Amino acid sequence: FAIPANLAKKVLHEVLTYGRIRQAWPGMQVQEITPQVAQQLGLKDADGLLVTAIAAKGPAARAGVKVGDRLMRVNGHVTNSVEDARGCIYGEQVGDVLKLELEREGRTITLAVTLDEEPR
Numbered sequence: 545f546a547i548p549a550n551l552a553k554k555v556l557h558e559v560l561t562y563g564r565i566r567q568a569w570p571g572m573q574v575q576e577i578t579p580q581v582a583q584q585l586g587l588k589d590a591d592g593l594l595v596t597a598i599a600a601k602g603p604a605a606r607a608g609v610k611v612g613d614r615l616m617r618v619n620g621h622v623t624n625s626v627e628d629a630r631g632c633i634y635g636e637q638v639g640d641v642l643k644l645e646l647e648r649e650g651r652t653i654t655l656a657v658t659l660d661e662e663p664r
Contacts (some may be wrong), residue, residue: 546582551635558637566638569662571602574615576625579602592616607657617632617645633659 547550558565574593588633591635593615598605600657615623636642642657 548635554635554637567662568633568636568638568640568659569602569658570604570633570642570659571599571606572604572609573597573627573663574623574629577614588612591622591624593626593629595646603657603660606656607644609644609646609657610631612648616647616652617643619643620645654664 555565562605574597575596576652577585577587577590577592577594581594582588585594591614594649595604595609595611595613595615598609598611615629617623618629619634621628621631623629635643636659638661640659644655644657646655648654
């Protein structure tokens with residue numbers, strides 16, 4: 545397997561600086577929106593991911609993300625599955641900023657979430 549050089553540099557920096565690789569954490573949970581869930585929520589489609597939980601005082605909470613928001617994009621990439629969202633976060637480090645495009649009450653909002661280290 546080959547990994548990109550920039551990712552290898554980040555991993556090496558983490559190990560040399562912290563003695564381990566810190567796991568970046570956005571502080572929220574999401575679920576895929578099925579057609580049934582979309583219908584129950586009164587959504588016109590099943591695009592995006594539904595924010596189902598926010599860690600108190602975590603990165604998403606500090607940025608203003610709320611339970612019930614619909615996550616449409618992370619750093620400009622469409623997120624229609626949990627795998628899409630994970631792929632957008634893969635390789636990001638503690639302290640990196642994610643640009644989230646959300647739908648809330650029919651409006652589109654953009655929030656910046658600064659990743660923390662995942663609690664142990």
